[in-house]
Amino acid sequence: MxxxxxxxxxxxxxxxxxxxxxxxxxxxxxxxxxxxxxxxxxxxxxxxxxxxxxxxxxxxxxxxxxxxxxxxxxxxxxxxxxxxxxxxxxxxxxxxxxxxxxxxxxxxxxxxxxxxxxxxxxxMPEAGLAAGVADGLSVADLAAAYGVSGVAMAWRLYNVGLGPQPSAG
Ligand SMILES: [Zn+2]
The missing domain is CATH 1.10.10.2910 (Arc Repressor Mutant, subunit A)
Structure with missing residues (x-):
């Protein structure tokens, strides 16, 4: 962790x-x-x-x-x-x-x-993610919008304080 x-x-x-x-x-x-x-x-x-x-x-x-x-x-x-x-x-x-x-x-x-x-x-620019989260977009929506994997997006959201810590694995 x-x-x-x-x-x-x-x-x-x-x-x-x-x-x-x-x-x-x-x-x-x-x-x-x-x-x-x-x-x-x-x-x-x-x-x-x-x-x-x-x-x-x-x-x-x-x-x-x-x-x-x-x-x-x-x-x-x-x-x-x-x-x-x-x-x-x-x-x-x-x-x-x-x-x-x-x-x-x-x-x-x-x-x-x-x-x-x-x-x-x-x-995954922080400002764009913050706006997306405020608009109610899910991790999967954001991953698709930014062309990244769901795992990468979940970690990035966590690292910028916009999401929970992803579970391991
Ligand atoms: Zn390398």
Missing amino acids: SPPRPGDARAERLLADHLAVFPGAHAPVPVEEIAEDLLGLRVHLRRGLRVSGMLVPDRRAVYLNADEAPVRRRFTLVHELGHWVVHCAGAAAPPRILCRSDETTGSADVREREANVFAATLL
């Missing part, structure tokens, strides 16, 4: 930058446009990848596993954007390659956790 975690200010700034250029709808967050237009990364879909996703900083490229469900691919993309913003941009010696896989998902690795917090913050 971990206490609520704060979001990532860099993810909030990125979303604000995007909304300044493209005002309007907040849900779902246009993650591919943010990757390509705002961060200058190329997003490639690949079949047969052995991981969910992979960031190659030298090539400014993200590779996503085309065999996985769109909702998972979306989270993977933003997880890799988190690696780019938090661990690569401006770093003297950025990592050569960063992956997301089933092994890294529950990992205690600080970088993996930071990338996941970044992803949750960018994909």
